[in-house]
Amino acid sequence: MTTMKDVAKATGLSLATVSRVFNGSEKVTEKTRKTVLKAAEKLNFRPNKMAAALRSGKSRTIGVVVPIIDIDVFSSAIKSIESYLREAGYHIIICQSEELLEKEGQILENLLNLQVDGVIISVSKETLNMNHMQELQDAGISIVLFDRRLELENVNSVIINNFSGAYRATTHLIEQGCRRILHLAGKSSVSIFRERQRGYESALKDHGLPVDEHYVFPLDLESEASLDHLRYLLQQDPAPDGIFAHGDYYAFGALNILKELNLRVPEDVAIIGFGDSPFCAYLTPPLSSVNQRNEDIGRMAAEIMLQELNEADHARVASQSMIPPEVIIRASSQRLTD
Amino acid sequence: MTTMKDVAKATGLSLATVSRVFNGSEKVTEKTRKTVLKAAEKLNFRPNKMAAALRSGKSRTIGVVVPIIDIDVFSSAIKSIESYLREAGYHIIICQSEELLEKEGQILENLLNLQVDGVIISVSKETLNMNHMQELQDAGISIVLFDRRLELENVNSVIINNFSGAYRATTHLIEQGCRRILHLAGKSSVSIFRERQRGYESALKDHGLPVDEHYVFPLDLESEASLDHLRYLLQQDPAPDGIFAHGDYYAFGALNILKELNLRVPEDVAIIGFGDSPFCAYLTPPLSSVNQRNEDIGRMAAEIMLQELNEADHARVASQSMIPPEVIIRASSQRLTD
DNA sequence: TTGTAAGCGTTATCAT
DNA sequence: ATGATAACGCTTACAA
Numbered sequence: 001m002t003t004m005k006d007v008a009k010a011t012g013l014s015l016a017t018v019s020r021v022f023n024g025s026e027k028v029t030e031k032t033r034k035t036v037l038k039a040a041e042k043l044n045f046r047p048n049k050m051a052a053a054l055r056s057g058k059s060r061t062i063g064v065v066v067p068i069i070d071i072d073v074f075s076s077a078i079k080s081i082e083s084y085l086r087e088a089g090y091h092i093i094i095c096q097s098e099e100l101l102e103k104e105g106q107i108l109e110n111l112l113n114l115q116v117d118g119v120i121i122s123v124s125k126e127t128l129n130m131n132h133m134q135e136l137q138d139a140g141i142s143i144v145l146f147d148r149r150l151e152l153e154n155v156n157s158v159i160i161n162n163f164s165g166a167y168r169a170t171t172h173l174i175e176q177g178c179r180r181i182l183h184l185a186g187k188s189s190v191s192i193f194r195e196r197q198r199g200y201e202s203a204l205k206d207h208g209l210p211v212d213e214h215y216v217f218p219l220d221l222e223s224e225a226s227l228d229h230l231r232y233l234l235q236q237d238p239a240p241d242g243i244f245a246h247g248d249y250y251a252f253g254a255l256n257i258l259k260e261l262n263l264r265v266p267e268d269v270a271i272i273g274f275g276d277s278p279f280c281a282y283l284t285p286p287l288s289s290v291n292q293r294n295e296d297i298g299r300m301a302a303e304i305m306l307q308e309l310n311e312a313d314h315a316r317v318a319s320q321s322m323i324p325p326e327v328i329i330r331a332s333s334q335r336l337t338d
Numbered sequence: 339m340t341t342m343k344d345v346a347k348a349t350g351l352s353l354a355t356v357s358r359v360f361n362g363s364e365k366v367t368e369k370t371r372k373t374v375l376k377a378a379e380k381l382n383f384r385p386n387k388m389a390a391a392l393r394s395g396k397s398r399t400i401g402v403v404v405p406i407i408d409i410d411v412f413s414s415a416i417k418s419i420e421s422y423l424r425e426a427g428y429h430i431i432i433c434q435s436e437e438l439l440e441k442e443g444q445i446l447e448n449l450l451n452l453q454v455d456g457v458i459i460s461v462s463k464e465t466l467n468m469n470h471m472q473e474l475q476d477a478g479i480s481i482v483l484f485d486r487r488l489e490l491e492n493v494n495s496v497i498i499n500n501f502s503g504a505y506r507a508t509t510h511l512i513e514q515g516c517r518r519i520l521h522l523a524g525k526s527s528v529s530i531f532r533e534r535q536r537g538y539e540s541a542l543k544d545h546g547l548p549v550d551e552h553y554v555f556p557l558d559l560e561s562e563a564s565l566d567h568l569r570y571l572l573q574q575d576p577a578p579d580g581i582f583a584h585g586d587y588y589a590f591g592a593l594n595i596l597k598e599l600n601l602r603v604p605e606d607v608a609i610i611g612f613g614d615s616p617f618c619a620y621l622t623p624p625l626s627s628v629n630q631r632n633e634d635i636g637r638m639a640a641e642i643m644l645q646e647l648n649e650a651d652h653a654r655v656a657s658q659s660m661i662p663p664e665v666i667i668r669a670s671s672q673r674l675t676d
Numbered sequence: 677t678t679g680t681a682a683g684c685g686t687t688a689t690c691a692t
Numbered sequence: 693a694t695g696a697t698a699a700c701g702c703t704t705a706c707a708a
Contacts, residue, residue, distance in 0.1 A: 075407050110429070386701050
């Protein structure tokens with residue numbers, strides 16, 4: 001293996017000068033630069049980044065921690081994090097917590113040992129606070145949370161604006177002429193689901209529509225009784241003419257029931273989901289949904305990370321970014337043909 | 339930052355002894371082990387893995403290179419590669435080639451500089467040979483190819499058995515009573531598509547069915563003329579009673595045309611795709627498909643990598659693993675109810 | 677079993 | 693602008 005020392009020897013220059021050439025330091029003559037580069041080329045020299053990292057104290061490595069890699073939101077985010085950080089000369093180490101707090105802790109410890117410069121993380125469902133990240137913070141390692149935020153914690157984070165996504169989706173249905181909109185709600189213990197319900201209710205109010213609590217229904221796809229209740233709701237008079245589901249799977253379930261009841265979509269009932277899962281486009285009819293802009297989340301997380309890393313003043317206040325989602329309109333909710 | 343030196347000083351022991359404790363070396367008394375561990379705990383010592391890597395020459399880092407992260411096959415493979423290698427004490431650096439040979443080259447060079455112990459890679463579409471990996475090989479870095487193999491190259495690889503997947507899918511259709519099976523073929527310039535066609539033809543022959551070249555049709559979803567030809571084929575007399583598509587998107591396109599022609603699936607025409615994309619389960623009717631076992635591919639790639647790394651004898655012959663795919667039967671091809 | 681000391685390949689601080 | 697040299701934090705002969 002060729003080292004800088006070898007290049008120095010070959011050129012008759014000093015190790016220090018060779019190093020300067022590869023650091024892009026200004027303090028070298030064009031002539032010596034060329035000499036060094038040529039010799040390096042000939043000797044097939046490659047700079048050992050680990051040695052550089054050890055000596056300089058900066059590894060130019062960012063740890064990226066997610067619950068599971070092959071979930072849409074994470075793989076998309078990782079995709080843009082990778083390309084954005086690589087552009088900036090960083091590389092990323094990927095780790096999966098598998099939704100386990102303990103594993104997440106081990107991973108963070110490991111990343112600390114690996115001397116990462118920063119950590120971009122979407123915390124596990126078990127993670128309720130930043131306790132196990134204290135050491136990272138103490139070590140001055142920049143942290144950016146994404147997709148899932150820890151409430152009450154003062155740390156950089158990037159999430160989508162669930163309220164606004166739900167508000168827009170509901171507004172869209174109203175604009176399509178819906179007046180009795182059912183909300184297939186998520187568990188109220190989960191904050192993002194509460195946000196979605198709030199957005200739904202806000203949109204109704206803002207458009208002068210009544211908020212009927214019977215129209216907020218936490219559908220359970222596994223329970224036949226729950227599905228029966230949905231059937232019941234859909235056959236009332238007056239019947240619902242719109243459905244906003246807190247997740248695409250629930251919209252899909254509702255769609256099947258609508259077909260079963262011979263209700264036309266979107267003529268009788270317009271429907272929109274949340275998440276814009278890849279399968280939405282393949283349903284019959286294609287399902288409108290709220291796109292969470294996963295790639296944008298990743299890009300923004302990476303951007304904030306780079307700012308952190310370049311910030312001389314490390315004491316600046318944490319940024320809490322909310323990305324507004326985008327309503328993707330497909331046939332399931334498209335009534336007007338203007 | 340606490341170093342081993344500090345721990346040594348605190349315990350009155352030598353740096354070397356402290357190091358031995360953290361290497362799990364047998365040559366330490368239980369007593370000193372405890373002393374060291376306790377002091378380390380108190381000083382909040384964390385071993386600097388980069389320093390260890392530099393000194394020992396083993397980074398315990400594996401580079402994983404894929405064209406794009408958020409494509410199903412890659413994110414699933416990465417998922418299992420990560421969990422398998424982490425188990426073994428390695429961590430992975432993820433890089434995206436974006437299907438560009440040049441970028442792939444830069445990435446490999448970078449990984450070399452980062453002193454990775456091995457590289458698991460699914461090469462870009464532009465990559466036709468191992469030229470740009472020569473340096474890695476020369477440096478003794480283990481390489482495992484997955485999902486896409488380079489023909490004629492003697493290097494470890496893990497791919498699915500496209501022939502057998504197609505053979506099984508076709509056989510399944512035959513078992514369901516199909517006798518005139520259309521094959522929506524892929525570009526014959528791509529080896530895996532040729533393999534799938536070979537499997538289809540072999541299955542027909544082995545079951546005493548004729549191989550009609552008019553029944554092998556390279557559907558182009560973008561071309562109305564091509565779609566028209568499919569309509570034409572489906573309305574011949576006798577009409578095809580089965581379709582095996584080389585990819586799920588093509589099966590999906592065909593499915594829509596079948597609906598349009600009021601042909602019943604699977605009663606009139608049974609259909610099966612290839613890839614088992616997530617959307618298959620959501621189509622109406624749900625689409626049968628050939629599952630490529632992406633996670634298994636990743637796991638096996640990781641396994642082979644670990645073998646390589648632990649192999650004293652580095653000169654062993656390259657392994658070319660072919661994973662048999664699994665036929666996932668759904669309503670689109672399920673005729674018999676036994 | 678423990679200690680001594682020489683690196684691993686860089687970067688960075690002084691000199692010159 | 694270039695050179696000499698001391699780190700960075702650890703592993704590993706070799707010695708004790």
